[in-house]
Amino acid sequence: MTNQLITEDQRDCYQELSNVAMGQAADRLAQLLEAYIILPIPKINIIAPCDLHMALSGVDSEDKASSVCQGFIGSGIAGEALLIFNDTSFSDLASLMKYKGELDDQTQLELLMDVSSVLIGACIQGIGSQIDVSFSQSHPVVLGQHVSVANILQDEHTHWDQSLTVEIHYTIENMSVDCELLLLFTEDSIAKLNQRIDYLLD
Amino acid sequence: MSTPVLICDDSSFARKQMARALPSEWDVEVSFACDGLEGLEMIRAGKGDVVFLDLTMPNLDGYGVLETIQKENLNAMVIVVSGDIQPDAQARVQKLGAMDFIKKPIDQEKAVSILEKFGLL
Numbered sequence: 001m002t003n004q005l006i007t008e009d010q011r012d013c014y015q016e017l018s019n020v021a022m023g024q025a026a027d028r029l030a031q032l033l034e035a036y037i038i039l040p041i042p043k044i045n046i047i048a049p050c051d052l053h054m055a056l057s058g059v060d061s062e063d064k065a066s067s068v069c070q071g072f073i074g075s076g077i078a079g080e081a082l083l084i085f086n087d088t089s090f091s092d093l094a095s096l097m098k099y100k101g102e103l104d105d106q107t108q109l110e111l112l113m114d115v116s117s118v119l120i121g122a123c124i125q126g127i128g129s130q131i132d133v134s135f136s137q138s139h140p141v142v143l144g145q146h147v148s149v150a151n152i153l154q155d156e157h158t159h160w161d162q163s164l165t166v167e168i169h170y171t172i173e174n175m176s177v178d179c180e181l182l183l184l185f186t187e188d189s190i191a192k193l194n195q196r197i198d199y200l201l202d
Numbered sequence: 203m204s205t206p207v208l209i210c211d212d213s214s215f216a217r218k219q220m221a222r223a224l225p226s227e228w229d230v231e232v233s234f235a236c237d238g239l240e241g242l243e244m245i246r247a248g249k250g251d252v253v254f255l256d257l258t259m260p261n262l263d264g265y266g267v268l269e270t271i272q273k274e275n276l277n278a279m280v281i282v283v284s285g286d287i288q289p290d291a292q293a294r295v296q297k298l299g300a301m302d303f304i305k306k307p308i309d310q311e312k313a314v315s316i317l318e319k320f321g322l323l
Contacts, residue, residue, distance in 0.1 A: 009214070009215070012213050012214050012215050013213075013215040015213060016213040016215045016216045019213070019216075019258060019285045019306070020285040020306045020307055021285075022285065023284070023285030023286045023287050023288075023306070024285075024287065026286065026288060027287045027288050030288045030289075030290065036288060036290045036291075037288060039257075039258055039285075039286050040258070041212070041258055041259075041260065130307060200215070201215065
């Protein structure tokens with residue numbers, strides 16, 4: 001689903017850049033977890049952030065999840081990365097990360113932060129390097145633990161009308177680890193992003 | 203005679219990038235396919251003696267293409283071109299008969315060195 005803010009060629013290019021960036025991020029995570037990360041085809045949407053929960057294909061909006069968000073900015077392009085972990089992921093994630101002991105909220109939080117720093121950082125930098133933008137990242141913020149995906153998304157982004165959204169649904173082979181990485185570029189960034197994309201398409 | 207080369211990728215941007223990375227002195231006839239099913243059809247039609255194959259594609263992915271090539275004993279030298287740079291992915295495609303692996307984003311030097319390695323240039 002796109003609209004007049006990006007052309008089909010641009011959408012295709014965003015998808016391919018995301019594909020490369022997501023692969024780089026998955027490679028880092030695979031090394032950390034010593035597991036094989038299954039890569040999907042990234043989805044590109046132009047969507048109002050408050051409608052995001054309806055557009056997600058990888059998670060059910062009623063599922064209980066835990067989430068981290070992290071802002072990024074560079075060359076006049078800004079956005080937020082959101083990593084949403086289905087709560088059912090944590091026991092397998094803990095065993096992959098060789099965490100011992102009780103899987104309490106604090107441990108889950110640590111797992112969430114460890115994985116998000118790898119995935120978000122690598123993905124943002126992966127996109128940046130392809131469009132020649134060096135993104136600075138803010139500190140990650142926990143949006144919630146054990147709350148519904150719909151709540152996470154609705155509370156967070158009511159202030160932009162439209163955003164360019166990259167949705168990547170990561171799963172791990174033979175494990176019930178299930179997470180959704182969303183990159184939301186602000187409406188104001190889209191024209192500048194398109195300029196850089198057009199340069200690549202030339 | 204020109205070598206039939208097939209570029210199989212669901213992204214038109216990626217297909218163009220790959221086509222641009224082919225050395226201009228290489229005498230080829232380039233065809234394009236945008237998913238695995240289309241790619242296989244073209245290989246069966248003799249349009250892919252050398253195939254540059256993406257892994258993540260709709261309908262039939264690159265793994266499926268490699269499996270079918272093996273099963274049907276099709277004549278194609280496959281070089282996988284993918285953003286999935288996990289060592290596991292490379293090992294899997296090599297086991298499935300891929301000759302080599304190029305990481306996306308493509309760089310021309312790498313493409314040329316692989317073509318030279320296999321005596322294609």
